[in-house]
Amino acid sequence: MPLLELDNIVVEFPTRRGPLEAVKGLSLDLDEGEILGLVGESGAGKSITGAAITGLIEPPGLIRSGEVRLRGARVDNLPADKMRRIRGKEIGAIFQDPLTSLNPVYTVGEQLIDTMRVHLDLDQKTARQRAIDWLAEVGIPAPEARLDQYPHQFSGGMRQRVVIALALCAEPKLIIADEPTTALDVSVQAQILALLKRLCRENGTAVVLVTHDMGVIAETADRVAVMYAGRLVEIGDVKQVIEEPLHPYTRGLMASIPQIGIRDRRLTQIEGAMPGLRNAAPGCAFAPRCPRAMEHCHSIRPAPQDAGTGQVACHFYGETS
Amino acid sequence: MTPQITPDDILSVQNISKRFDVSEPFLNRVLERRPRRILTAVNDISFDVPRGKTFAVVGESGCGKSTVARLLMGLHTPSGGTIRFEGDDITRMPPGKPAALRRRMQMIFQDPYASLNPRWRVRDIIGEPLKNFGICKNNAEVTREVEKLLSQVGLNPADAKKFPHEFSGGQRQRLSIARALTTRPELLICDEPTSALDVSVQSQILNLMKDLQDEFNMSYIFISHDLAVVWYMADVLAVMYLGKIVEVGPKEEIFGNPQHPYTRLLMETVPKLTVGGSERVPVAGEVPNPISPPSGCAFHPRCPMANDTCRSVAPALNLREGGQKSACHAADEERLKPWLRMAAE
Amino acid sequence: MSNFMPMLYAFWDSDITYSFRKSRVAVISALVLLAIFLTAIFAPSLAPQDPFNIAELDLFDSELPPAWVEGGSAAYLLGTDTQARDVLSSIMYGMRISLLVGFASVILAAVMGVALGLLGGFLGGIVDAVLMRIADVLLSFPPILVALLINGVLRSALPSSAQAESALIVLILSIGLTNWVQYARTVRGSTMVERRKEYIEAARTLGTGKLAIMIKHILPNVLGPVLVIATINLGMAVLTEATLSFLGVGMPPTQPSLGTLIQIGNEFLFSGIWWVVVFPAAVLAILVLAVNLLGDWLRDALNPKLR
Numbered sequence: 001m002p003l004l005e006l007d008n009i010v011v012e013f014p015t016r017r018g019p020l021e022a023v024k025g026l027s028l029d030l031d032e033g034e035i036l037g038l039v040g041e042s043g044a045g046k047s048i049t050g051a052a053i054t055g056l057i058e059p060p061g062l063i064r065s066g067e068v069r070l071r072g073a074r075v076d077n078l079p080a081d082k083m084r085r086i087r088g089k090e091i092g093a094i095f096q097d098p099l100t101s102l103n104p105v106y107t108v109g110e111q112l113i114d115t116m117r118v119h120l121d122l123d124q125k126t127a128r129q130r131a132i133d134w135l136a137e138v139g140i141p142a143p144e145a146r147l148d149q150y151p152h153q154f155s156g157g158m159r160q161r162v163v164i165a166l167a168l169c170a171e172p173k174l175i176i177a178d179e180p181t182t183a184l185d186v187s188v189q190a191q192i193l194a195l196l197k198r199l200c201r202e203n204g205t206a207v208v209l210v211t212h213d214m215g216v217i218a219e220t221a222d223r224v225a226v227m228y229a230g231r232l233v234e235i236g237d238v239k240q241v242i243e244e245p246l247h248p249y250t251r252g253l254m255a256s257i258p259q260i261g262i263r264d265r266r267l268t269q270i271e272g273a274m275p276g277l278r279n280a281a282p283g284c285a286f287a288p289r290c291p292r293a294m295e296h297c298h299s300i301r302p303a304p305q306d307a308g309t310g311q312v313a314c315h316f317y318g319e320t321s
Numbered sequence: 322m323t324p325q326i327t328p329d330d331i332l333s334v335q336n337i338s339k340r341f342d343v344s345e346p347f348l349n350r351v352l353e354r355r356p357r358r359i360l361t362a363v364n365d366i367s368f369d370v371p372r373g374k375t376f377a378v379v380g381e382s383g384c385g386k387s388t389v390a391r392l393l394m395g396l397h398t399p400s401g402g403t404i405r406f407e408g409d410d411i412t413r414m415p416p417g418k419p420a421a422l423r424r425r426m427q428m429i430f431q432d433p434y435a436s437l438n439p440r441w442r443v444r445d446i447i448g449e450p451l452k453n454f455g456i457c458k459n460n461a462e463v464t465r466e467v468e469k470l471l472s473q474v475g476l477n478p479a480d481a482k483k484f485p486h487e488f489s490g491g492q493r494q495r496l497s498i499a500r501a502l503t504t505r506p507e508l509l510i511c512d513e514p515t516s517a518l519d520v521s522v523q524s525q526i527l528n529l530m531k532d533l534q535d536e537f538n539m540s541y542i543f544i545s546h547d548l549a550v551v552w553y554m555a556d557v558l559a560v561m562y563l564g565k566i567v568e569v570g571p572k573e574e575i576f577g578n579p580q581h582p583y584t585r586l587l588m589e590t591v592p593k594l595t596v597g598g599s600e601r602v603p604v605a606g607e608v609p610n611p612i613s614p615p616s617g618c619a620f621h622p623r624c625p626m627a628n629d630t631c632r633s634v635a636p637a638l639n640l641r642e643g644g645q646k647s648a649c650h651a652a653d654e655e656r657l658k659p660w661l662r663m664a665a666e
Numbered sequence: 667m668s669n670f671m672p673m674l675y676a677f678w679d680s681d682i683t684y685s686f687r688k689s690r691v692a693v694i695s696a697l698v699l700l701a702i703f704l705t706a707i708f709a710p711s712l713a714p715q716d717p718f719n720i721a722e723l724d725l726f727d728s729e730l731p732p733a734w735v736e737g738g739s740a741a742y743l744l745g746t747d748t749q750a751r752d753v754l755s756s757i758m759y760g761m762r763i764s765l766l767v768g769f770a771s772v773i774l775a776a777v778m779g780v781a782l783g784l785l786g787g788f789l790g791g792i793v794d795a796v797l798m799r800i801a802d803v804l805l806s807f808p809p810i811l812v813a814l815l816i817n818g819v820l821r822s823a824l825p826s827s828a829q830a831e832s833a834l835i836v837l838i839l840s841i842g843l844t845n846w847v848q849y850a851r852t853v854r855g856s857t858m859v860e861r862r863k864e865y866i867e868a869a870r871t872l873g874t875g876k877l878a879i880m881i882k883h884i885l886p887n888v889l890g891p892v893l894v895i896a897t898i899n900l901g902m903a904v905l906t907e908a909t910l911s912f913l914g915v916g917m918p919p920t921q922p923s924l925g926t927l928i929q930i931g932n933e934f935l936f937s938g939i940w941w942v943v944v945f946p947a948a949v950l951a952i953l954v955l956a957v958n959l960l961g962d963w964l965r966d967a968l969n970p971k972l973r
C-alpha cells in the first residue's frame with residue numbers, strides 16, 4: 001500500500017462569481033521514503049495540493065471532491081482536532097518562510113520539546129536531550145546554548161534548519177516541504193537541500209517537495225510530478241522528466257532554463273502565459289501555447305496515460321508512439 | 322583623479338561608496354548609550370561599463386548590488402566617489418534632472434507588482450515620462466507613442482486602457498520595459514528584472530531584452546543573483562560580496578577560470594539540470610551582517626583558503642592572467658591555483 | 667455618454683458595492699442617513715414651522731406634549747417647548763447645524779491631516795519629527811479637552827459682539843483642529859510604506875517632481891483608510907459639537923443645534939416636559955449610530971484580509 005494517495009482531488013475556492021478550481025482533479029501516489037517533486041509555475045496549483053495533503057487549505061477554500069489517504073485511511077474529511085494530531089505526528093510541514101513555522105514568543109528548545117512530548121510521550125529530560133541532538137543533527141553549532149534562544153536570534157538559514165528539525169522531531173512518515181529554499185540565499189539553498197535529503201533518507205521519511213525550481217528537483221527528487229493549470233501533465237522518474245520529458249510543456253519548460261556553458265543566441269521560450277483559474281476551455285489547457293497542438297487538443301482534454309516510467313497527459317504522445 | 326573614461330565606455334564609476342545610518346532613534350541612543358550603527362552597502366568600488374554591451378553584477382542578497390543600481394540612477398546619494406556618464410559627472414544629480422542627461426539612463430525594477438502604480442492606467446503610466454521630459458507635445462501624440470511602445474514590447478496597443486492588475490507578471494514587466502524605453506535611453510539598468518517571474522516567462526523577457534538591445538543599440542547594467550541568467554545575458558561580469566567587487570572581467574574568463582574562491586563556490590551553487598551527477602559542495606556558512614563585516618577580506622570566515630593575511634588585510638583588485646581582476650590574497654600568493662584544480666576534480 | 671451605462675454597471679458590479687448590497691446593516695444605516703440628510707437639507711420646506719420666526723409662534727401652544735399624548739395637538743407631532751416652538755421643526759433645523767458642523771470639521775481635519783501626513787511621511791527627517799511630536803502632544807489629552815481649549819482661545823480672541831455670529835466657525839475650527847491627528851498618523855504610515863515601493867522610485871527616475879509624486883502617485887494610494895476614518899469621525903464630530911453645545915460653549919439658543927436643544931431641554935427635564943429633551947437626544951443617537959455602523963462596514967469592506 002502506498003504511504004500517500006491522492007485520488008482525483010478537486011480544490012475549490014468559492015467566490016461570488018462562482019467557484020474557482022485551483023486543483024482540477026489530481027491523482028498521485030507516494031511510497032514510503034520516496035521524495036516526490038511537485039513542480040509548476042505560480043498558479044499551477046502545486047502549493048494548494050500541498051496544503052490539501054496537510055489539511056491547511058485556507059477557508060473558504062475546500063476539497064470539493066476526491067480523497068486524500070494516508071496508509072489507506074482517509075484524512076481529508078477528519079475534524080480539525082484530529083487533523084491537528086496527524087499533522088506533526090504523521091505529516092510534517094516546512095514552508096518557504098521559516099518565520100511562519102516558528103512561534104516568536106517561545107524558544108527554539110521549547111518548541112522542539114513541546115512537539116516531541118505531545119507526539120512521542122517523552123519526559124521533559126529525555127525530550128530536552130533529544131532536542132539538543134536534533135539541533136546538532138541539523139548542523140546548528142553549540143546546540144546546547146542555542147536551545148534556549150528565540151527564533152529571531154537565528155539567521156535565515158539557521159532558522160530553516162530549526163524548522164527542519166521541528167518538522168522531523170516527531171518522526172513523521174511524510175514531510176510536505178513547500179518551497180523550502182526559495183527565501184534563502186543561493187549559497188545557503190544547497191546546504192539546506194542537502195540536509196533535508198540526508199535526514200529524510202536516514203529516517204525513511206517520504207517528502208513531497210513543492211517547488212518552481214527544476215534545479216532543486218533534479219538534485220533532490222526521486223520522482224517528479226509536473227502540474228499545469230491545476231492538473232497533472234506528466235509524472236515520472238526524475239531522470240526521465242528532467243532529461244527526456246514527454247509532455248511538450250515540460251520540454252518547453254526545461255529548454256527555457258538558461259544553463260551555464262550553453263551558448264545560445266536566444267533562449268527557447270514558450271509563448272503566452274498559463275490560463276487563469278477561470279479558464280473553462282474544454283481541451284488541453286496547454287494547447288493554446290503548444291507547438292504541437294492538433295485540432296482535437298483544443299476540444300478534448302487528454303487523460304493521463306501510462307508512458308515511460310510514469311504517466312503523461314497528452315494527445316500527441318499517444319498518437320506518435 | 323582624472324577620469325579614465327575611454328571612448329568605448331558609456332559609464333565609468335570611480336571609488337563609489339554608500340553608507341546608510343541605521344542607528345536607533347536619537348533618544349534611545351542618548352539614554353541607552355547605544356553607538357551609531359553604519360551599514361556600508363557599497364564600499365569603494367570602481368568599474369566601467371562598455372558601450373553597447375551588458376555589464377552584469379551578481380551577488381547574494383545584501384551584497385550591495387541593488388544599491389549600486391540606485392546610486393547610478395541618483396535614487397541614493399553616494400557617500401563618496403564619482404559616477405561619469407559619457408564623461409559628464411552625474412554623481413550628485415537628483416533623479417530625472419537635468420532632464421537632458423537623465424533621459425539617457427533608465428531603469429527596470431525587480432518587482433512587477435510594485436513598480437507600476439496600481440491606480441493608474443497603462444496609458445498614463447507609460448505616458449508619464451513622455452510628458453515629464455516633454456517628448457510628446459499633446460495628448461494625441463502621447464497616446465500614439467504609448468501604443469507604438471506597447472507593440473514594441475509585444476503587447477496589444479488596446480492594452481493602454483487597462484490597469485496593471487489586469488496583466489500577468491510577465492506582461493507587467495513588459496510594461497516596465499516599455500516605460501523605460503520612452504526616453505530612448507542609451508543605458509538601461511535592470512535590477513533583477515526576471516527574479517519574480519516563472520522560468521517560461523523569464524525566457525520571454527530575457528529574449529525581448531536582447532532583441533531590444535540590438536534594435537536600439539543600448540548598453541545594459543544587469544543585476545542578478547542567478548548565475549545562469551547572467552551567463553546568458555552578460556558580456557562583462559562583476560561579482561560582489563558584502564559591498565565589494567571581488568572579481569570583475571569578461572564573462573568567459575570568469576565562468577571558465579574564476580580567480581576568487583567566492584566566485585568558484587557561487588558557481589557551485591547553481592543546480593545542474595542533470596540527474597545523478599556528482600553531488601555539489603555547498604558553500605559553508607552564511608553572508609555575515611554588513612553592519613559589522615569581518616576584518617581583512619570579508620569572505621575569510623567562509624573561505625577554505627583563508628590565512629592570517631586574509632584575516633587582517635583587505636585584498637586589492639589585481640589583474641590576473643585571463644584578463645579579469647580579482648581581490649584575493651590566495652591568488653596574489655599563487656595559492657589559489659592548486660585549490661581550484663582540486664575543487665574542479 | 668456612450669460608456670456611461672457600462673461604467674454604471676461596473677460600479678454596481680464592483681466588490682465594494684457587492685459587499686454593500688450583501689450587508690443589511692450597511693444598507694439600513696445608509697437609508698437612515700439618507701433620510702436624515704435629506705430632511706436636514708430640505709428642512710425649510712419640510713418643517714411644519716419655522717421655529718426662529720417669532721411671528722409663527724403662538725405662546726398659547728407652549729409646552730404641548732406630543733400628539734399621541736393626552737392634551738397634545740396634531741399640529742405639533744412631537745410637542746412644543748416653553749416658547750411654543752415645534753419640537754419636530756427645531757430638530758429638523760438643529761440637524762442642519764449639527765451636520766454642517768460635522769461635515770465641515772471632518773473636511774477641515776481630513777484635508778489638514780492628509781496634507782501634513784503626506785508631508786511628514788514623504789519628507790521624513792525634521793519635518794516629520796516636529797509634526798509627529800505635535801501630534802503626540804495633542805493625543806495625550808482627551809479630545810474634548812483640546813476642543814474646549816481651542817474653543818476657549820478662539821472665543822476670547824473675538825469681540826463679544828461677534829461671538830454669536832461666529833459660533834459656527836469657531837465650532838468647526840475647534841473640532842477640526844482637534845481631529846486632524848488621526849488622519850495625519852494614518853496617512854503618514856501608509857505614505858512611508860508607499861514611498862519605498864518601486865513605482866515611486868520609477869517616477870523619480872522618470873523626472874516626476876516631489877510634489878507631483880506626493881499628489882499624483884501617493885495620495886490616491888493612501889486615501890482608502892482616510893475614507894473610513896472620515897466616516898467614523900463624522901459621528902464623533904457631531905457628538906463633540908453636541909457636547910460643546912451642551913456645555914454652553916457651542917451654538918447659541920438662537921441658532922440651536924441638536925446639542926443646544928438637548929441642553930435647553932435638559933433644564934426642563936424635571937418639570938415633566940420630557941419630550942423637549944428626549945426627541946433631540948434620540949435623533950442624535952440614531953444619527954451617530956448609523957454613521958458608526960456604516961463606518962464599521964466600510965472599514966471591513968476596504969480591508970482585503972477580511973474579505
